[in-house]
Amino acid sequence: MRKKIICLLTACLLLLFPFPIVSAEAPAESELFAQAAVLMDADSGRVLYSKNGETKLPMASTTKIMTCIVALEMGNLDDVYEASSYAASMPKVHLGVQAGEQYRLEDLLYALMLESFNDSAVVIAEGLAGSVEAFAELMNQKAWDLGCLDTYFITPNGLDAADETGIHSTTARDLATIMSYCIQNEQFLEITRASSHSFTDVSGKRSFTCHNHNSFLSMMEGALSGKTGFTNNAGYCYVGSLRRDGKTFVVALLACGWPNNKNYKWSDTKKLMTYGLSDYTYRDVWQEPNLSPILVEGGIPADGDLSKNALAHVTVEGGEGALSMLLRADEEVRLEVQQTQGLRAPVSAGEPVGKVVYTLNGSTVAEYPIVTKAPVEKLSANWCLKKVWNRVMFQAEESVQ
Incomplete structure (x- = not known):
């Protein structure tokens, strides 16, 4: 009876796993x-x-x-x-x-x-x-x-x-x-x-x-x-x-x-x-990094409202949302964001402000630059005068109407 049960279990396993699963440990x-x-x-x-x-x-x-x-x-x-x-x-x-x-x-x-x-x-x-x-x-x-x-x-x-x-x-x-x-x-x-x-x-x-x-x-x-x-x-x-x-x-x-x-x-x-x-098998280890806008000293806010801070919005260049790596099952890739804390105007579009680094066992395996999305102009006296002038002209037009 015991032999019959073993044979039956073996047959079931062969049906479930028709191909042998081979694994090899790292050679000593x-x-x-x-x-x-x-x-x-x-x-x-x-x-x-x-x-x-x-x-x-x-x-x-x-x-x-x-x-x-x-x-x-x-x-x-x-x-x-x-x-x-x-x-x-x-x-x-x-x-x-x-x-x-x-x-x-x-x-x-x-x-x-x-x-x-x-x-x-x-x-x-x-x-x-x-x-x-x-x-x-x-x-x-x-x-x-x-x-x-x-x-x-x-x-x-x-x-x-x-x-x-x-x-x-x-x-x-x-x-x-x-x-x-x-x-x-x-x-x-x-x-x-x-x-x-x-x-x-x-x-x-x-x-x-x-x-x-x-x-x-x-x-x-x-x-x-x-x-x-x-x-x-x-x-x-x-x-x-x-x-x-x-x-x-x-x-x-x-x-x-x-x-x-x-x-x-x-x-x-x-x-x-x-x-x-x-x-070793290929795994997609891409992670969307948590990127924060960077404060730009002496810059003009995007909407021109000087009561707000001027910010440079950033993005990761390259990678395209996928990073395939050959890894063991027990290996874990870590993501680290290294980003500049502050900038001084003017700022150009595509300006490098840091990098996204992927590490495995403490070693860098991939990295992508972080760049600014759009330019941030420098606040100047001319810009302020133009801003005031436009406001005066707008108010004058309203009073005429």
Whole structure:
């Protein structure tokens, strides 16, 4: 009888909930193999999970996502670059270019991102900027432009390197930020998602076929792009992205095992992506702020009645009544109004007088300016004289009538 009741209850639950409700708690740091890891909401740049996310570490060939995006933005896919003897000297993994050979930039980018060829990176760097050092300056400037202040590039391929400024390194947070930027570029996605690419050098004498080694693309539904990396100092590294159910996530992993632990990065990536998908949903957190008119010293009231105070009425600029954010169920966004207490005439329409700030866990996640709706003129002797004159003329007209 007891077994029958349990079976009946189970059947009822399956009818009520035909699809399993999956939830994943945030992984404990000890559950991840990576020494540094970040899960980022790619649309907002907000870090949803971090394990030593601000720690500087070498990043191996994940470097090449920056090499690729700089080349896409500053070069032309039909540009032809010539391989130098220095490019030809790059260690494996390499395409095997020979000094004097010429290649199209597009083909070099496929070789760079699908096979992670080190010589392809140097041919790109020298062809676009004239030297590896000059190209590294472009990479570092791009990193700074993206707010990645803890990243330092020395090489275009990610081989371990150091100079008087520091070591070739980044943080998991910076790497995720760079990837979040890269996946906004359709050419970047087209290249990194290709299963293979065949090409020849410009002369047509040598033929090559590159295959995509990013196994994550077939591991999870919605996998979007990614790049692997390994050096003796960096260990196994990975940065990957996924888009599903209107959400876009990036996972960055540094020092995620050493041989023979090549698959640790896939375990960590899937664990973090699953957490993001199950625990974060979009909510509209917009709140109508309680805004008060601002007293304007020395101003003319809107109706011209000097027995009243001159007031500047205000409004929020932007937002348009909606603010959608990716949040956990237990997260609460707070609204704070920061508004000027008083103004001095004259006041222009659209003048900034404060801001509406949305915060989450003490950090600002969105803010909108508060501006004046209409101008407030300055009270002057001329205005007073004109006001008196108009009143006298009005009274004179009434007496004539």
